[in-house]
Amino acid sequence: MERWVESNGIRLWCETLGDPADPAILLVMGLGAQGTSWPDDLCDMLRAGGRRVIRYDNRDTGLSGSVDYATRPYTLTDLADDAIGLLDGLGVKAAHVVGASMGGMIAQEIALEHPARVRTLTAVMSAAAAVDPQTGTFRGSERDPRLVAWDTRQATDPPTTDDQRIQSRIDLARILSGSLASFDEAATRRIIEREAARAGDMAHSMRNHILAVMASRDRSDLIGSITAPTLVIHGTEDPMAPFDQGRALAAAIPGGVLMPIEGMGHTLPAPALPRIAAAILRHTSEPDA
Template identity: 35%
Template sequence: MAEEASKNVVGGNGVTIATGTFGDPSAPPVLLIMGAMASMLWWPDEFCRKLAERGRYVIRYDNRDTGLSTKYAPGNPPYSMEDMAGDAVAVLDAYGVASAHVVGMSLGGMIAQILALSAPERVSSLTLVSTTPIGLELELPPISAAYMEHAAAAESLDWSDRAQVIDFMAKDARIVASTAHAHDADWIRAFVERDYDRSAGLLSATNHFMLQGGGTVKGKLKSLEAPLLVFHGTTDPIFSVEHGLAIADAVPGSEFIAITGGGHELHRDDWGIIIPAIVKHTE
Protein backbone atom coordinates (compact mmCIF):
# COMPACT_ATOMS: atom_id res chain seq x y z
CA MET A 1 0.00 0.00 0.00
CA ALA A 2 1.32 3.44 -0.97
CA GLU A 3 1.85 5.57 2.14
CA GLU A 4 1.94 9.34 2.09
CA ALA A 5 5.13 11.36 2.38
CA SER A 6 4.83 15.06 3.20
CA LYS A 7 6.87 18.25 3.16
CA ASN A 8 6.42 22.00 3.07
CA VAL A 9 7.19 23.99 -0.08
CA VAL A 10 8.08 27.69 -0.14
CA GLY A 11 6.56 29.52 -3.09
CA GLY A 12 6.33 33.13 -4.23
CA ASN A 13 6.51 35.88 -1.57
CA GLY A 14 7.49 33.30 1.03
CA VAL A 15 4.16 31.46 0.93
CA THR A 16 4.38 28.04 2.57
CA ILE A 17 2.47 25.25 0.83
CA ALA A 18 1.95 21.96 2.65
CA THR A 19 2.17 18.96 0.32
CA GLY A 20 1.84 15.20 0.35
CA THR A 21 2.83 12.48 -2.11
CA PHE A 22 1.90 8.87 -2.77
CA GLY A 23 3.74 6.33 -4.88
CA ASP A 24 7.01 6.01 -6.75
CA PRO A 25 8.70 9.34 -7.62
CA SER A 26 9.92 7.78 -10.88
CA ALA A 27 6.34 7.15 -12.05
CA PRO A 28 4.40 9.68 -14.16
CA PRO A 29 3.51 12.59 -11.85
CA VAL A 30 -0.11 13.57 -11.24
CA LEU A 31 -0.70 16.91 -9.50
CA LEU A 32 -4.06 17.26 -7.71
CA ILE A 33 -5.51 20.76 -7.13
CA MET A 34 -8.57 20.98 -4.88
CA GLY A 35 -11.38 23.54 -4.75
CA ALA A 36 -12.59 26.42 -2.61
CA MET A 37 -12.18 26.10 1.18
CA ALA A 38 -10.97 22.53 0.71
CA SER A 39 -7.61 21.29 1.93
CA MET A 40 -5.78 18.51 0.17
CA LEU A 41 -7.61 16.02 2.39
CA TRP A 42 -10.59 16.43 0.08
CA TRP A 43 -8.55 14.30 -2.32
CA PRO A 44 -9.18 11.27 -0.07
CA ASP A 45 -6.19 9.23 1.06
CA GLU A 46 -7.63 6.06 -0.48
CA PHE A 47 -8.31 7.83 -3.79
CA CYS A 48 -4.66 8.92 -3.91
CA ARG A 49 -3.41 5.44 -2.99
CA LYS A 50 -5.50 3.84 -5.73
CA LEU A 51 -4.01 6.21 -8.30
CA ALA A 52 -0.52 5.49 -6.99
CA GLU A 53 -1.14 1.75 -7.14
CA ARG A 54 -2.03 2.18 -10.80
CA GLY A 55 1.49 3.47 -11.47
CA ARG A 56 1.24 7.19 -10.82
CA TYR A 57 3.24 9.49 -8.55
CA VAL A 58 0.48 11.46 -6.86
CA ILE A 59 1.14 14.94 -5.47
CA ARG A 60 -1.52 16.82 -3.54
CA TYR A 61 -1.27 20.06 -1.57
CA ASP A 62 -3.13 22.53 0.61
CA ASN A 63 -4.10 25.67 -1.26
CA ARG A 64 -3.38 28.96 0.45
CA ASP A 65 -5.75 29.60 3.34
CA THR A 66 -6.45 25.88 3.84
CA GLY A 67 -4.91 23.04 5.80
CA LEU A 68 -1.35 23.67 6.93
CA SER A 69 -0.46 26.22 4.24
CA THR A 70 -0.04 29.97 4.74
CA LYS A 71 -3.20 31.72 5.92
CA TYR A 72 -4.30 35.35 5.67
CA ALA A 73 -6.68 37.55 7.59
CA PRO A 74 -10.20 36.96 6.30
CA GLY A 75 -11.97 39.48 4.13
CA ASN A 76 -9.45 40.73 1.58
CA PRO A 77 -7.11 38.05 0.22
CA PRO A 78 -3.85 39.58 -1.06
CA TYR A 79 -3.57 37.06 -3.89
CA SER A 80 -5.35 35.97 -7.06
CA MET A 81 -6.07 32.71 -8.84
CA GLU A 82 -2.97 33.42 -10.92
CA ASP A 83 -0.92 33.45 -7.71
CA MET A 84 -2.46 30.10 -6.79
CA ALA A 85 -1.43 28.73 -10.19
CA GLY A 86 2.04 29.94 -9.27
CA ASP A 87 1.82 27.89 -6.08
CA ALA A 88 1.23 24.80 -8.23
CA VAL A 89 4.40 25.61 -10.19
CA ALA A 90 6.31 26.00 -6.91
CA VAL A 91 5.12 22.56 -5.82
CA LEU A 92 6.27 21.01 -9.11
CA ASP A 93 9.63 22.76 -8.79
CA ALA A 94 10.09 21.50 -5.24
CA TYR A 95 9.63 17.92 -6.41
CA GLY A 96 11.81 18.35 -9.47
CA VAL A 97 8.88 17.78 -11.82
CA ALA A 98 9.27 19.52 -15.18
CA SER A 99 5.78 18.62 -16.37
CA ALA A 100 2.87 16.88 -14.64
CA HIS A 101 -0.55 15.51 -15.43
CA VAL A 102 -2.74 18.05 -13.67
CA VAL A 103 -6.15 17.25 -12.16
CA GLY A 104 -8.23 20.14 -10.83
CA MET A 105 -11.63 20.13 -9.14
CA SER A 106 -14.03 23.10 -8.83
CA LEU A 107 -11.91 26.19 -8.00
CA GLY A 108 -8.94 23.87 -8.45
CA GLY A 109 -10.12 23.27 -12.00
CA MET A 110 -10.10 27.01 -12.66
CA ILE A 111 -6.58 27.26 -11.22
CA ALA A 112 -5.55 24.28 -13.34
CA GLN A 113 -6.86 25.98 -16.47
CA ILE A 114 -4.82 29.10 -15.69
CA LEU A 115 -1.75 26.93 -15.10
CA ALA A 116 -2.19 25.00 -18.35
CA LEU A 117 -2.73 28.17 -20.39
CA SER A 118 -0.04 30.34 -18.77
CA ALA A 119 2.65 27.65 -18.37
CA PRO A 120 1.79 24.96 -20.94
CA GLU A 121 5.23 23.42 -20.70
CA ARG A 122 4.44 22.37 -17.10
CA VAL A 123 1.22 20.49 -17.96
CA SER A 124 1.43 17.12 -19.74
CA SER A 125 -2.32 16.61 -19.65
CA LEU A 126 -5.28 18.29 -17.99
CA THR A 127 -8.21 16.68 -16.19
CA LEU A 128 -11.03 18.87 -14.92
CA VAL A 129 -13.70 17.81 -12.43
CA SER A 130 -16.87 19.72 -11.55
CA THR A 131 -15.59 23.10 -12.68
CA THR A 132 -16.41 25.95 -15.04
CA PRO A 133 -14.62 27.39 -18.07
CA ILE A 134 -12.37 30.32 -17.28
CA GLY A 135 -11.63 33.19 -19.61
CA LEU A 136 -14.69 32.59 -21.80
CA GLU A 137 -17.73 34.87 -21.83
CA LEU A 138 -20.59 32.39 -21.86
CA GLU A 139 -24.12 32.42 -20.50
CA LEU A 140 -24.23 29.28 -18.37
CA PRO A 141 -26.79 28.17 -15.78
CA PRO A 142 -26.31 29.77 -12.35
CA ILE A 143 -25.83 28.01 -9.03
CA SER A 144 -29.04 26.29 -7.96
CA ALA A 145 -31.51 28.22 -5.82
CA ALA A 146 -31.32 25.58 -3.09
CA TYR A 147 -27.56 25.89 -2.83
CA MET A 148 -27.71 29.69 -2.90
CA GLU A 149 -30.14 29.62 0.02
CA HIS A 150 -27.73 27.40 1.94
CA ALA A 151 -24.74 29.58 1.03
CA ALA A 152 -26.53 32.72 2.24
CA ALA A 153 -26.52 31.27 5.75
CA ALA A 154 -22.73 31.47 5.73
CA GLU A 155 -22.93 35.24 6.11
CA SER A 156 -24.43 34.95 9.60
CA LEU A 157 -22.27 32.00 10.63
CA ASP A 158 -19.75 32.41 13.44
CA TRP A 159 -16.75 30.94 11.63
CA SER A 160 -14.80 30.79 14.88
CA ASP A 161 -17.38 28.44 16.40
CA ARG A 162 -16.29 24.86 15.71
CA ALA A 163 -19.72 23.32 16.17
CA GLN A 164 -21.46 25.84 13.90
CA VAL A 165 -18.87 25.47 11.16
CA ILE A 166 -18.88 21.67 11.25
CA ASP A 167 -22.69 21.62 11.10
CA PHE A 168 -22.63 24.01 8.14
CA MET A 169 -19.94 22.12 6.24
CA ALA A 170 -21.63 18.77 6.85
CA LYS A 171 -24.88 20.22 5.51
CA ASP A 172 -22.97 21.65 2.55
CA ALA A 173 -21.61 18.20 1.71
CA ARG A 174 -25.12 16.77 1.82
CA ILE A 175 -26.54 19.45 -0.47
CA VAL A 176 -23.87 18.92 -3.14
CA ALA A 177 -23.90 15.13 -2.84
CA SER A 178 -24.67 12.61 -5.56
CA THR A 179 -28.31 11.82 -6.21
CA ALA A 180 -27.36 8.36 -7.44
CA HIS A 181 -25.48 7.06 -4.39
CA ALA A 182 -26.08 6.96 -0.65
CA HIS A 183 -24.77 9.88 1.39
CA ASP A 184 -22.80 8.75 4.45
CA ALA A 185 -23.58 11.57 6.88
CA ASP A 186 -21.60 10.08 9.77
CA TRP A 187 -18.47 9.61 7.65
CA ILE A 188 -18.62 13.11 6.20
CA ARG A 189 -19.10 14.71 9.62
CA ALA A 190 -16.06 12.86 10.98
CA PHE A 191 -14.10 13.92 7.90
CA VAL A 192 -15.12 17.58 8.26
CA GLU A 193 -14.08 17.47 11.93
CA ARG A 194 -10.68 16.08 10.91
CA ASP A 195 -10.22 18.77 8.27
CA TYR A 196 -11.36 21.56 10.62
CA ASP A 197 -9.00 20.51 13.40
CA ARG A 198 -6.03 19.98 11.09
CA SER A 199 -6.62 23.42 9.56
CA ALA A 200 -7.13 25.07 12.97
CA GLY A 201 -10.46 26.38 11.71
CA LEU A 202 -11.83 27.47 8.33
CA LEU A 203 -12.20 31.23 8.79
CA SER A 204 -9.29 32.10 6.48
CA ALA A 205 -10.58 29.68 3.86
CA THR A 206 -13.58 31.96 3.29
CA ASN A 207 -11.14 34.21 1.39
CA HIS A 208 -11.55 31.84 -1.55
CA PHE A 209 -15.01 33.24 -2.22
CA MET A 210 -13.53 36.69 -2.83
CA LEU A 211 -10.83 35.63 -5.27
CA GLN A 212 -10.28 37.43 -8.54
CA GLY A 213 -8.44 36.08 -11.55
CA GLY A 214 -8.63 34.65 -15.00
CA GLY A 215 -8.00 37.87 -16.90
CA THR A 216 -4.56 36.70 -17.99
CA VAL A 217 -6.07 33.78 -19.93
CA LYS A 218 -9.15 35.51 -21.34
CA GLY A 219 -10.21 33.84 -24.56
CA LYS A 220 -7.32 31.37 -24.51
CA LEU A 221 -9.09 28.15 -23.50
CA LYS A 222 -9.78 27.24 -27.11
CA SER A 223 -6.02 27.13 -27.72
CA LEU A 224 -5.29 24.73 -24.84
CA GLU A 225 -2.34 22.51 -25.78
CA ALA A 226 -2.65 19.80 -23.13
CA PRO A 227 -4.89 16.80 -23.84
CA LEU A 228 -8.12 17.44 -21.94
CA LEU A 229 -10.42 15.13 -19.99
CA VAL A 230 -13.55 16.54 -18.33
CA PHE A 231 -15.68 14.85 -15.66
CA HIS A 232 -18.95 16.41 -14.59
CA GLY A 233 -21.88 15.24 -12.50
CA THR A 234 -25.25 15.50 -14.16
CA THR A 235 -26.89 16.87 -11.00
CA ASP A 236 -24.12 19.21 -9.81
CA PRO A 237 -25.94 22.08 -7.99
CA ILE A 238 -22.99 24.50 -8.11
CA PHE A 239 -21.71 24.19 -11.67
CA SER A 240 -24.42 22.46 -13.70
CA VAL A 241 -23.33 19.89 -16.25
CA GLU A 242 -23.53 22.58 -18.96
CA HIS A 243 -20.37 24.12 -17.48
CA GLY A 244 -18.38 20.95 -18.06
CA LEU A 245 -19.83 20.50 -21.53
CA ALA A 246 -18.87 24.09 -22.38
CA ILE A 247 -15.25 23.37 -21.48
CA ALA A 248 -15.19 20.22 -23.61
CA ASP A 249 -16.90 21.99 -26.51
CA ALA A 250 -14.33 24.79 -26.41
CA VAL A 251 -11.32 22.47 -26.73
CA PRO A 252 -11.01 20.37 -29.90
CA GLY A 253 -10.25 16.71 -29.26
CA SER A 254 -11.25 16.77 -25.59
CA GLU A 255 -13.01 13.89 -23.85
CA PHE A 256 -16.12 14.40 -21.72
CA ILE A 257 -17.37 11.86 -19.18
CA ALA A 258 -20.73 12.45 -17.53
CA ILE A 259 -21.11 11.12 -13.99
CA THR A 260 -24.78 10.13 -13.94
CA GLY A 261 -26.45 11.55 -10.86
CA GLY A 262 -23.12 12.98 -9.74
CA GLY A 263 -23.05 16.06 -7.55
CA HIS A 264 -20.20 18.41 -6.69
CA GLU A 265 -18.03 15.78 -5.05
CA LEU A 266 -15.74 12.79 -5.56
CA HIS A 267 -18.14 10.09 -4.43
CA ARG A 268 -16.40 6.82 -3.66
CA ASP A 269 -18.90 4.89 -5.79
CA ASP A 270 -17.79 6.88 -8.85
CA TRP A 271 -14.08 6.17 -8.40
CA GLY A 272 -14.46 3.08 -10.56
CA ILE A 273 -15.19 5.44 -13.45
CA ILE A 274 -12.88 8.31 -12.52
CA ILE A 275 -9.64 6.55 -11.57
CA PRO A 276 -9.32 4.25 -14.62
CA ALA A 277 -10.12 7.17 -16.92
CA ILE A 278 -7.42 9.33 -15.31
CA VAL A 279 -4.92 6.49 -15.61
CA LYS A 280 -5.75 6.05 -19.29
CA HIS A 281 -5.61 9.78 -19.92
CA THR A 282 -2.19 10.05 -18.28
CA GLU A 283 -0.53 7.17 -20.12
Protein backbone atom coordinates (compact mmCIF):
# COMPACT_ATOMS: atom_id res chain seq x y z
CA MET A 1 0.00 0.00 0.00
CA GLU A 2 1.35 3.41 -1.00
CA ARG A 3 0.90 6.50 1.12
CA TRP A 4 2.51 9.81 2.11
CA VAL A 5 3.58 10.69 5.64
CA GLU A 6 4.49 14.13 7.00
CA SER A 7 7.83 13.78 8.76
CA ASN A 8 10.27 16.36 10.06
CA GLY A 9 8.65 18.99 7.84
CA ILE A 10 8.93 16.79 4.73
CA ARG A 11 6.25 14.84 2.88
CA LEU A 12 7.63 11.33 2.42
CA TRP A 13 6.33 8.69 0.01
CA CYS A 14 6.33 5.14 1.35
CA GLU A 15 5.03 1.70 0.50
CA THR A 16 4.15 -0.95 3.05
CA LEU A 17 4.03 -4.64 2.17
CA GLY A 18 2.79 -7.48 4.33
CA ASP A 19 0.76 -7.91 7.49
CA PRO A 20 0.85 -4.85 9.80
CA ALA A 21 0.96 -7.28 12.73
CA ASP A 22 4.30 -8.71 11.56
CA PRO A 23 7.64 -7.28 12.73
CA ALA A 24 8.51 -4.22 10.63
CA ILE A 25 11.61 -3.95 8.46
CA LEU A 26 12.43 -0.38 7.40
CA LEU A 27 14.42 -0.32 4.16
CA VAL A 28 16.57 2.82 3.77
CA MET A 29 18.00 3.45 0.30
CA GLY A 30 21.19 5.30 -0.64
CA LEU A 31 22.48 8.43 -2.32
CA GLY A 32 20.05 9.81 -4.88
CA ALA A 33 18.23 6.47 -5.02
CA GLN A 34 14.51 5.91 -4.60
CA GLY A 35 12.74 3.49 -2.31
CA THR A 36 11.69 1.52 -5.37
CA SER A 37 15.39 0.77 -5.94
CA TRP A 38 14.98 -1.97 -3.35
CA PRO A 39 14.39 -5.01 -5.61
CA ASP A 40 10.82 -6.25 -5.65
CA ASP A 41 12.08 -9.83 -5.32
CA LEU A 42 13.94 -8.99 -2.12
CA CYS A 43 10.88 -7.27 -0.67
CA ASP A 44 8.72 -10.27 -1.58
CA MET A 45 11.15 -12.68 0.09
CA LEU A 46 11.13 -10.64 3.29
CA ARG A 47 7.35 -10.38 3.25
CA ALA A 48 7.03 -14.14 2.66
CA GLY A 49 9.31 -14.62 5.66
CA GLY A 50 6.77 -12.96 7.93
CA ARG A 51 7.98 -9.37 7.92
CA ARG A 52 6.13 -6.15 7.29
CA VAL A 53 8.30 -4.39 4.71
CA ILE A 54 8.47 -0.58 4.57
CA ARG A 55 10.34 1.13 1.75
CA TYR A 56 10.31 4.87 1.18
CA ASP A 57 11.79 7.75 -0.78
CA ASN A 58 14.25 9.85 1.22
CA ARG A 59 13.73 13.59 0.98
CA ASP A 60 14.84 14.96 -2.40
CA THR A 61 14.19 11.64 -4.15
CA GLY A 62 11.31 10.05 -6.03
CA LEU A 63 7.88 11.20 -4.93
CA SER A 64 8.97 12.65 -1.58
CA GLY A 65 9.32 16.36 -0.91
CA SER A 66 12.38 18.35 -1.92
CA VAL A 67 14.21 21.28 -0.36
CA ASP A 68 16.55 24.06 -1.43
CA TYR A 69 19.77 22.91 0.22
CA ALA A 70 21.23 26.42 0.18
CA THR A 71 18.47 27.72 2.44
CA ARG A 72 17.68 24.49 4.26
CA PRO A 73 20.85 22.40 4.56
CA TYR A 74 20.71 18.99 6.19
CA THR A 75 22.89 16.06 7.21
CA LEU A 76 22.47 12.30 7.52
CA THR A 77 21.28 12.88 11.08
CA ASP A 78 18.36 14.87 9.67
CA LEU A 79 17.59 12.05 7.26
CA ALA A 80 17.60 9.69 10.24
CA ASP A 81 15.06 11.96 11.93
CA ASP A 82 12.97 11.78 8.74
CA ALA A 83 12.93 8.00 9.07
CA ILE A 84 11.83 8.19 12.70
CA GLY A 85 9.02 10.55 11.74
CA LEU A 86 7.96 8.06 9.09
CA LEU A 87 7.79 5.28 11.69
CA ASP A 88 5.77 7.59 13.93
CA GLY A 89 3.33 8.25 11.09
CA LEU A 90 2.96 4.54 10.46
CA GLY A 91 2.48 3.76 14.15
CA VAL A 92 5.65 1.64 14.36
CA LYS A 93 7.32 1.82 17.77
CA ALA A 94 10.49 -0.01 16.74
CA ALA A 95 11.70 -1.55 13.50
CA HIS A 96 14.44 -3.71 12.10
CA VAL A 97 16.42 -1.12 10.12
CA VAL A 98 18.16 -2.18 6.90
CA GLY A 99 20.16 0.42 4.98
CA ALA A 100 22.07 0.20 1.70
CA SER A 101 25.05 2.42 0.87
CA MET A 102 24.22 5.92 2.15
CA GLY A 103 21.09 4.31 3.55
CA GLY A 104 23.37 2.20 5.74
CA MET A 105 24.94 5.42 6.99
CA ILE A 106 21.49 6.81 7.78
CA ALA A 107 20.68 3.53 9.52
CA GLN A 108 23.74 3.97 11.74
CA GLU A 109 22.56 7.47 12.63
CA ILE A 110 19.12 6.07 13.53
CA ALA A 111 20.76 3.51 15.81
CA LEU A 112 22.95 6.19 17.42
CA GLU A 113 20.30 8.86 17.89
CA HIS A 114 17.17 6.73 18.43
CA PRO A 115 18.37 3.41 19.90
CA ALA A 116 14.97 2.50 21.36
CA ARG A 117 13.46 2.55 17.87
CA VAL A 118 15.93 0.01 16.38
CA ARG A 119 15.35 -3.69 17.02
CA THR A 120 18.23 -4.77 14.79
CA LEU A 121 20.54 -3.00 12.36
CA THR A 122 21.66 -4.30 8.97
CA ALA A 123 24.11 -2.28 6.88
CA VAL A 124 24.63 -3.31 3.26
CA MET A 125 27.61 -1.99 1.23
CA SER A 126 28.06 0.87 3.69
CA ALA A 127 30.69 2.52 5.92
CA ALA A 128 31.13 4.52 9.10
CA ALA A 129 33.98 6.73 7.91
CA ALA A 130 33.33 10.21 6.57
CA VAL A 131 33.82 10.98 2.88
CA ASP A 132 36.97 12.93 2.09
CA PRO A 133 35.87 15.97 0.03
CA GLN A 134 39.23 16.00 -1.78
CA THR A 135 39.10 12.42 -3.02
CA GLY A 136 35.36 11.70 -2.99
CA THR A 137 35.85 8.42 -1.19
CA PHE A 138 35.68 7.16 2.37
CA ARG A 139 38.60 8.16 4.55
CA GLY A 140 41.06 5.28 4.70
CA SER A 141 40.28 4.08 1.17
CA GLU A 142 41.46 5.08 -2.29
CA ARG A 143 39.13 6.04 -5.11
CA ASP A 144 38.72 3.27 -7.67
CA PRO A 145 40.45 4.36 -10.93
CA ARG A 146 37.30 3.57 -12.92
CA LEU A 147 35.31 5.94 -10.72
CA VAL A 148 38.02 8.58 -11.06
CA ALA A 149 37.72 8.33 -14.84
CA TRP A 150 33.92 8.53 -14.63
CA ASP A 151 34.16 11.58 -12.34
CA THR A 152 36.53 13.25 -14.78
CA ARG A 153 34.15 12.71 -17.70
CA GLN A 154 31.30 14.23 -15.69
CA ALA A 155 33.41 17.31 -14.96
CA THR A 156 34.98 17.83 -18.39
CA ASP A 157 32.11 16.72 -20.61
CA PRO A 158 28.93 16.75 -18.51
CA PRO A 159 25.79 15.21 -20.02
CA THR A 160 23.37 17.82 -21.29
CA THR A 161 20.47 15.78 -22.65
CA ASP A 162 18.20 13.21 -21.02
CA ASP A 163 19.70 10.44 -23.17
CA GLN A 164 23.22 11.46 -22.18
CA ARG A 165 22.31 11.58 -18.50
CA ILE A 166 20.77 8.12 -18.69
CA GLN A 167 23.82 6.74 -20.52
CA SER A 168 26.08 8.29 -17.88
CA ARG A 169 24.18 6.46 -15.14
CA ILE A 170 24.37 3.21 -17.12
CA ASP A 171 28.14 3.66 -17.38
CA LEU A 172 28.33 4.15 -13.61
CA ALA A 173 26.14 1.11 -12.96
CA ARG A 174 28.48 -1.00 -15.08
CA ILE A 175 31.45 0.10 -12.95
CA LEU A 176 29.59 -0.72 -9.74
CA SER A 177 28.26 -4.10 -10.85
CA GLY A 178 30.94 -6.59 -9.71
CA SER A 179 31.47 -10.04 -11.22
CA LEU A 180 28.76 -11.98 -9.38
CA ALA A 181 26.29 -11.36 -12.21
CA SER A 182 26.84 -10.36 -15.82
CA PHE A 183 25.93 -6.75 -16.50
CA ASP A 184 22.59 -6.41 -18.32
CA GLU A 185 22.66 -3.02 -20.03
CA ALA A 186 19.13 -3.27 -21.44
CA ALA A 187 17.60 -4.10 -18.05
CA THR A 188 19.66 -1.37 -16.38
CA ARG A 189 18.46 1.16 -18.94
CA ARG A 190 14.83 0.23 -18.27
CA ILE A 191 15.31 0.68 -14.52
CA ILE A 192 17.05 4.05 -14.91
CA GLU A 193 14.46 5.32 -17.38
CA ARG A 194 11.67 4.28 -15.00
CA GLU A 195 13.36 6.05 -12.10
CA ALA A 196 13.97 9.18 -14.17
CA ALA A 197 10.30 9.32 -15.17
CA ARG A 198 9.24 8.90 -11.55
CA ALA A 199 11.73 11.30 -9.97
CA GLY A 200 11.84 14.37 -12.15
CA ASP A 201 15.14 16.16 -11.43
CA MET A 202 17.50 13.35 -10.43
CA ALA A 203 20.49 15.71 -10.59
CA HIS A 204 18.89 17.68 -7.74
CA SER A 205 18.63 14.49 -5.67
CA MET A 206 22.26 13.55 -6.25
CA ARG A 207 23.56 17.07 -5.62
CA ASN A 208 21.70 17.53 -2.33
CA HIS A 209 22.57 14.08 -1.03
CA ILE A 210 26.26 14.56 -1.84
CA LEU A 211 26.19 17.84 0.09
CA ALA A 212 24.47 16.10 3.01
CA VAL A 213 27.09 13.33 3.10
CA MET A 214 29.93 15.86 2.98
CA ALA A 215 28.37 17.84 5.83
CA SER A 216 27.86 14.78 8.03
CA ARG A 217 30.00 13.55 10.88
CA ASP A 218 32.50 10.71 10.86
CA ARG A 219 30.89 7.90 12.85
CA SER A 220 34.00 5.73 13.19
CA ASP A 221 34.50 6.62 16.87
CA LEU A 222 30.77 6.67 17.64
CA ILE A 223 29.44 3.35 16.39
CA GLY A 224 31.02 1.48 19.27
CA SER A 225 28.06 2.71 21.32
CA ILE A 226 25.48 1.05 19.04
CA THR A 227 23.60 -1.55 21.07
CA ALA A 228 21.34 -2.99 18.36
CA PRO A 229 22.38 -6.44 17.08
CA THR A 230 24.20 -5.59 13.86
CA LEU A 231 24.74 -7.45 10.60
CA VAL A 232 27.05 -6.02 7.93
CA ILE A 233 26.61 -7.38 4.40
CA HIS A 234 29.32 -6.31 1.98
CA GLY A 235 30.51 -7.31 -1.47
CA THR A 236 34.16 -8.22 -1.92
CA GLU A 237 34.30 -6.27 -5.21
CA ASP A 238 32.66 -3.04 -4.07
CA PRO A 239 34.40 -0.13 -5.85
CA MET A 240 32.39 2.61 -4.12
CA ALA A 241 32.68 1.46 -0.49
CA PRO A 242 35.65 -0.91 -0.55
CA PHE A 243 35.33 -4.16 1.37
CA ASP A 244 37.70 -2.92 4.10
CA GLN A 245 35.07 -0.31 5.01
CA GLY A 246 32.50 -3.02 5.66
CA ARG A 247 34.99 -5.05 7.66
CA ALA A 248 35.87 -2.00 9.80
CA LEU A 249 32.19 -1.21 10.35
CA ALA A 250 31.41 -4.71 11.61
CA ALA A 251 34.51 -4.79 13.82
CA ALA A 252 33.73 -1.45 15.48
CA ILE A 253 30.19 -2.33 16.58
CA PRO A 254 30.05 -4.64 19.61
CA GLY A 255 28.89 -8.07 18.44
CA GLY A 256 28.80 -6.92 14.82
CA VAL A 257 28.69 -9.77 12.29
CA LEU A 258 30.24 -9.44 8.83
CA MET A 259 28.77 -11.40 5.92
CA PRO A 260 30.97 -11.07 2.81
CA ILE A 261 29.44 -11.80 -0.57
CA GLU A 262 32.06 -12.86 -3.09
CA GLY A 263 31.91 -10.99 -6.37
CA MET A 264 29.23 -8.51 -5.31
CA GLY A 265 29.93 -4.89 -6.14
CA HIS A 266 28.01 -1.81 -5.05
CA THR A 267 24.69 -3.28 -6.14
CA LEU A 268 22.00 -5.73 -5.10
CA PRO A 269 22.38 -8.35 -7.87
CA ALA A 270 19.66 -10.94 -8.42
CA PRO A 271 21.89 -13.98 -7.65
CA ALA A 272 22.66 -12.56 -4.18
CA LEU A 273 19.08 -11.69 -3.19
CA PRO A 274 18.06 -15.11 -1.76
CA ARG A 275 21.16 -15.16 0.43
CA ILE A 276 20.67 -11.54 1.53
CA ALA A 277 16.99 -12.13 2.32
CA ALA A 278 17.75 -15.30 4.28
CA ALA A 279 20.43 -13.51 6.30
CA ILE A 280 18.13 -10.61 7.12
CA LEU A 281 15.31 -12.96 8.13
CA ARG A 282 17.65 -14.86 10.44
CA HIS A 283 19.00 -11.63 11.88
CA THR A 284 15.53 -10.24 12.53
CA SER A 285 14.09 -13.39 14.07
CA GLU A 286 13.10 -13.36 17.72
CA PRO A 287 15.55 -15.31 19.95
CA ASP A 288 12.95 -17.97 20.69
CA ALA A 289 11.70 -18.18 17.11
